[in-house]
Amino acid sequence: MDNLKKKYQHHLSLESASREYGPFQMLGRIQSDSDIKMLSFAGGEPNPSKFPIHKLSVSFPEVNSWEKDTNKDATVSYELSNNANEGSLDLLGALQYGQCQGIPELVKFIKDHVGQIHMPQYKDWDIKITNGNTIGLEYCLRLLVNRGDCILIEKYTYPAAITAMRPLGVKFIPIDMDENGMLPESFEKVMETWDSSLGARPHVLYTIPTGQNPTGSTLTLERRKKFLTLAKKYDIIIVEDEPYYFLQMEKYDANWKPDKQAFNISSFKKKLIPSLLHLDTDGRVLRVDSFSKLIVPGLRLGWITGNSLFIDRITRYAEVCTESPSGVSQVVLYAILNRWGQNGFLEWLQDLQNSYTMRRNALLLAADKHLPKSVCKYHSPKAGLFLWVELDKNRLICSNMDKSISEIEMEIFVELVNNGVKPVCGQLFMGEPNSADKIFFRFAYSLADLSTFEAGLERFTSTIQKYFQL
Amino acid sequence: MDNLKKKYQHHLSLESASREYGPFQMLGRIQSDSDIKMLSFAGGEPNPSKFPIHKLSVSFPEVNSWEKDTNKDATVSYELSNNANEGSLDLLGALQYGQCQGIPELVKFIKDHVGQIHMPQYKDWDIKITNGNTIGLEYCLRLLVNRGDCILIEKYTYPAAITAMRPLGVKFIPIDMDENGMLPESFEKVMETWDSSLGARPHVLYTIPTGQNPTGSTLTLERRKKFLTLAKKYDIIIVEDEPYYFLQMEKYDANWKPDKQAFNISSFKKKLIPSLLHLDTDGRVLRVDSFSKLIVPGLRLGWITGNSLFIDRITRYAEVCTESPSGVSQVVLYAILNRWGQNGFLEWLQDLQNSYTMRRNALLLAADKHLPKSVCKYHSPKAGLFLWVELDKNRLICSNMDKSISEIEMEIFVELVNNGVKPVCGQLFMGEPNSADKIFFRFAYSLADLSTFEAGLERFTSTIQKYFQL
Numbered sequence: 001m002d003n004l005k006k007k008y009q010h011h012l013s014l015e016s017a018s019r020e021y022g023p024f025q026m027l028g029r030i031q032s033d034s035d036i037k038m039l040s041f042a043g044g045e046p047n048p049s050k051f052p053i054h055k056l057s058v059s060f061p062e063v064n065s066w067e068k069d070t071n072k073d074a075t076v077s078y079e080l081s082n083n084a085n086e087g088s089l090d091l092l093g094a095l096q097y098g099q100c101q102g103i104p105e106l107v108k109f110i111k112d113h114v115g116q117i118h119m120p121q122y123k124d125w126d127i128k129i130t131n132g133n134t135i136g137l138e139y140c141l142r143l144l145v146n147r148g149d150c151i152l153i154e155k156y157t158y159p160a161a162i163t164a165m166r167p168l169g170v171k172f173i174p175i176d177m178d179e180n181g182m183l184p185e186s187f188e189k190v191m192e193t194w195d196s197s198l199g200a201r202p203h204v205l206y207t208i209p210t211g212q213n214p215t216g217s218t219l220t221l222e223r224r225k226k227f228l229t230l231a232k233k234y235d236i237i238i239v240e241d242e243p244y245y246f247l248q249m250e251k252y253d254a255n256w257k258p259d260k261q262a263f264n265i266s267s268f269k270k271k272l273i274p275s276l277l278h279l280d281t282d283g284r285v286l287r288v289d290s291f292s293k294l295i296v297p298g299l300r301l302g303w304i305t306g307n308s309l310f311i312d313r314i315t316r317y318a319e320v321c322t323e324s325p326s327g328v329s330q331v332v333l334y335a336i337l338n339r340w341g342q343n344g345f346l347e348w349l350q351d352l353q354n355s356y357t358m359r360r361n362a363l364l365l366a367a368d369k370h371l372p373k374s375v376c377k378y379h380s381p382k383a384g385l386f387l388w389v390e391l392d393k394n395r396l397i398c399s400n401m402d403k404s405i406s407e408i409e410m411e412i413f414v415e416l417v418n419n420g421v422k423p424v425c426g427q428l429f430m431g432e433p434n435s436a437d438k439i440f441f442r443f444a445y446s447l448a449d450l451s452t453f454e455a456g457l458e459r460f461t462s463t464i465q466k467y468f469q470l
Numbered sequence: 471m472d473n474l475k476k477k478y479q480h481h482l483s484l485e486s487a488s489r490e491y492g493p494f495q496m497l498g499r500i501q502s503d504s505d506i507k508m509l510s511f512a513g514g515e516p517n518p519s520k521f522p523i524h525k526l527s528v529s530f531p532e533v534n535s536w537e538k539d540t541n542k543d544a545t546v547s548y549e550l551s552n553n554a555n556e557g558s559l560d561l562l563g564a565l566q567y568g569q570c571q572g573i574p575e576l577v578k579f580i581k582d583h584v585g586q587i588h589m590p591q592y593k594d595w596d597i598k599i600t601n602g603n604t605i606g607l608e609y610c611l612r613l614l615v616n617r618g619d620c621i622l623i624e625k626y627t628y629p630a631a632i633t634a635m636r637p638l639g640v641k642f643i644p645i646d647m648d649e650n651g652m653l654p655e656s657f658e659k660v661m662e663t664w665d666s667s668l669g670a671r672p673h674v675l676y677t678i679p680t681g682q683n684p685t686g687s688t689l690t691l692e693r694r695k696k697f698l699t700l701a702k703k704y705d706i707i708i709v710e711d712e713p714y715y716f717l718q719m720e721k722y723d724a725n726w727k728p729d730k731q732a733f734n735i736s737s738f739k740k741k742l743i744p745s746l747l748h749l750d751t752d753g754r755v756l757r758v759d760s761f762s763k764l765i766v767p768g769l770r771l772g773w774i775t776g777n778s779l780f781i782d783r784i785t786r787y788a789e790v791c792t793e794s795p796s797g798v799s800q801v802v803l804y805a806i807l808n809r810w811g812q813n814g815f816l817e818w819l820q821d822l823q824n825s826y827t828m829r830r831n832a833l834l835l836a837a838d839k840h841l842p843k844s845v846c847k848y849h850s851p852k853a854g855l856f857l858w859v860e861l862d863k864n865r866l867i868c869s870n871m872d873k874s875i876s877e878i879e880m881e882i883f884v885e886l887v888n889n890g891v892k893p894v895c896g897q898l899f900m901g902e903p904n905s906a907d908k909i910f911f912r913f914a915y916s917l918a919d920l921s922t923f924e925a926g927l928e929r930f931t932s933t934i935q936k937y938f939q940l
Contacts, residue, residue, distance in 0.1 A: 014617075014639070015637045015638060019637045020637075021633075022630055023629045023898040024629065024898075026898075032888050034888065034889075037890060038887075038890050038892055039890055039891045039925060039929065040891075041893045041894075041914050041918050042893060042894050042914065043914055043917050044683065044856060044914040044917075045916060045917050046762065046767065046916055047825065049825075051765075051766045052531055052765060052818065053529075053530055053765070053766055055527075055528070055529035055543070055545070056526075056527070056528055056529075056802070057526070057527035057547075058523060058526055059524045059525035060522045061522055061524070073525070075525070077527075094768050095766040095767065096768060097762070097767040131601065131793075132792070132793060134790060134791065134792065134793040135791055138790065138791050147484075159493045159494065160492055160789070160790050163490060163493070163789070164790035166488065167485045167488045167489045167490075169484070169485070169488075213514065292516065293516045295522060296516070296521045296522075296523055296565040296566070296797075297566055298565035298567075298794075298797025299565075299796060299797070300792065300794065300795065300796045300797070301796075317637075320604060320608065320630050321604065321605055321608050321634075322601050322770065323601075323602060324770065325770065326770045326771075326795070326798065326799040327769070327770070328769055328796065328798050328799045329796040329799060332523065336522060336523070348522065351520075352520055356517075359517070385514050386514065414500055417500050418503055419506070420506035420508055420509060421508075421510075421511070422510040422511060422512045423511045423512060424511075424512050425497075428493040428494075442511075444514040446514055446515060447510075447515050448509065448510060448511050452509045455509060456509040459509065
């Protein structure tokens with residue numbers, strides 16, 4: 001920890017640097033020397049004899065019965081009065097205070113998962129269970145950012161991240177991107193030609209490396225390595241937001257069918273692009289993970305992985321913020337993961353990948369068929385839920401040329417909605433929407449009815465006709 | 471809202487004043503003029519066909535079977551594939567994104583409850599469901615407080631509140647208290663003799679009016695009214711933190727037995743002391759409520775009630791912070807509350823009151839029997855979970871007089887732990903522990919084994935002997 005402090009203490013925000021554990025932790029360290037049985041009147045927890053939740057049950061598919069009927073679901077129940085619940089989970093403990101660190105069995109499962117998938121290459125890493133990625137990012141911001149700081153973001157990024165950052169008084173420094181994610185040279189240029197009138201040089205980079213929202217791009221392995229080298233060189237902390245990491249897909253092939261062969265763990269793992277967390281050798285990556293896309297959003301559960309200095313500071317904050325994620329959510333998630341096991345969980349993720357691959361392929365097929373090549377440019381996403389379509393501004397019909405790019409884009413968007421098709425316009429993903437210099441639309445293929453993909457893109461094409469020379 | 475803005479906009483923190491809704495809200499307002507069926511590719515929500523949680527069940531006591539055996543518990547189940555779930559709850563909706571406002575049926579239940587119990591006397595009030603009171607307070611702080619602000623707190627208060635406030639760079643201005651809560655004259659003196667070298671005069675008062683933690687005091691009705699008048703006079707926002715509000719109790723009577731008569735709602739309501747929220751006529755009270763003491767802490771559910779300007783700003787923050795409380799928790803809580811109904815819920819609270827009254831009485835009986843009257847001073851709490859015992863510093867044995875009060879208190883605490891009894895020492899409840907001028911210990915009667923109450927207080931008395939002239 002001393003080493004970490006020396007290395008990273010200066011990255012802590014004013015707020016985070018002054019965070020202390022609550023006084024009860026301090027009190028807890030005062031122990032009796034004798035072996036007298038302690039009569040404690042310290043804790044103000046409510047009395048569990050008056051907990052009205054006596055039993056919780058959850059039904060879910062067994063491993064490898066993903067496609068089968070729900071009558072064969074497993075049902076796992078936990079009882080308040082039972083000390084021998086499945087996976088030895090203590091329901092009373094889960095319903096009481098004091099779970100800020102998370103239910104120990106669930107935390108162990110997640111830590112084992114991280115060890116298996118990301119194999120962090122430094123010693124002092126830890127995890128903190130969270131109420132999902134939204135607060136995961138909030139924790140990272142409160143940890144690292146002071147009012148007036150500049151923060152590096154991808155040129156197009158997750159709108160809720162922008163909405164979260166702006167009121168904290170940060171200034172956005174966008175990094176240029178292509179279909180393979182952020183450009184290292186854009187990052188280097190920002191750092192080397194830093195305009196000090198903007199304030200101190202940024203020390204935080206926020207990125208969604210895999211299946212990026214909204215661009216669908218995935219940072220290549222080569223660039224991942226390059227960014228870690230640059231992070232070290234310029235003393236940058238990377239916040240790696242990875243809700244789509246496990247939604248990686250095979251290369252697009254219109255004739256693709258899911259592999260019905262027995263699930264192979266090592267080939268599943270080998271196909272995953274190494275995470276920034278894995279490539280990080282000295283604890284500069286704070287990785288934010290979520291169960292929202294992997295199980296369900298309504299659990300509001302996720303976790304952060306990082307060096308133990310940062311995780312400790314985040315935990316101090318969590319104790320006076322959320323206190324802990326829902327114990328009920330944790331019990332339900334644990335019931336499922338414990339029954340599935342590490343391998344069963346990965347097998348479930350493989351099934352998810354197949355499901356979204358099928359959806360991506362259907363949208364790409366429709367796009368290839370219906371979007372006019374002369375105006376629309378897009379790449380096959382290698383992960384995630386989004387197709388990012390650029391409309392060539394050089395082919396705009398001249399009558400539109402007196403407006404700004406973002407005005408034109410918004411006008412097209414309104415017209416699309418009027419014609420019954422609704423993607424999201426690119427400027428919503430920018431820190432400074434008015435600075436848009438290209439026209440983009442994001443199509444999510446996760447939720448829409450597959451049968452509407454063709455009609456949707458047809459409507460798109462027929463709407464943009466009046467704006468572009470096709 | 472315009473009226474509220476005029477009145478309260480200046481109370482918003484820098485951060486809160488600049489909070490906007492996310493861009494998706496804005497997009498949502500762009501609608502088609504035609505009645506064409508919209509083909510939406512906007513939302514990146516995961517596909518519910520891949521939600522592995524197929525069914526959730528919870529077992530809990532039926533109304534008025536609180537004392538009976540768990541074999542007669544009600545079990546309520548919600549199924550993903552069932553559109554006719556009990557109370558017409560939509561499990562799929564609860565497991566998906568987009569529940570930041572809370573599950574509509576649960577929010578309605580809570581709003582009805584607030585209307586029934588607190589009957590706010592102004593029009594523009596609203597509630598925001600939260601992940602419990604810890605984050606409830608955090609929301610209020612982020613809403614109202616800038617770095618460098620001074621904040622009014624009770625002289626002794628909830629330690630986690632202090633731990634939450636300190637890193638935000640606030641300065642604590644304590645208000646003196648007695649067994650009936652804060653002293654209005656202490657508040658007035660602070661405001662009238664404000665030392666401007668400390669910064670601007672405080673505009674926020676944080677209080678736990680009922681069954682206060684740690685003092686067990688309950689602010690009298692007269693003082694409640696006085697504080698609201700003063701709040702108006704000095705333009706103060708009151709944050710009313712009320713986890714113990716429903717744990718109000720009959721006057722202490724060693725022979726008390728719970729009333730086995732049929733539950734009477736109107737007499738239950740009439741016995742509750744009017745809340746600050748109820749007495750507030752113009753929206754200056756932000757009331758923070760929690761289900762932790764009423765159902766279980768592990769649900770991590772609560773709510774904030776206040777004027778709709780404040781609730782709207784808190785909601786904007788929640789959307790990029792927790793997003794929503796756990797949908798799974800909300801489903802479980804709704805299952806119980808919907809089955810119980812408003813009256814059944816109050817009947818449950820009556821049973822809770824009885825249970826804690828019995829515990830309070832047992833501790834008071836033991837205290838009357840074992841604590842030396844010459845040194846120990848305490849009052850019977852009218853609510854909550856805590857007995858607050860003062861040790862008369864004027865009777866300290868002289869050899870201790872070269873130490874500060876907080877040093878002496880801590881020394882006694884360490885000795886108590888060594889002798890196998892553990893209350894909490896008073897200084898832990900102070901913004902500035904070193905400024906302690908009296909010696910206090912807090913005894914929680916909520917969790918300890920009833921059979922240890924006498925032995926605990928005996929150990930206490932035998933330990934303090936060497937410090938005091940009994």
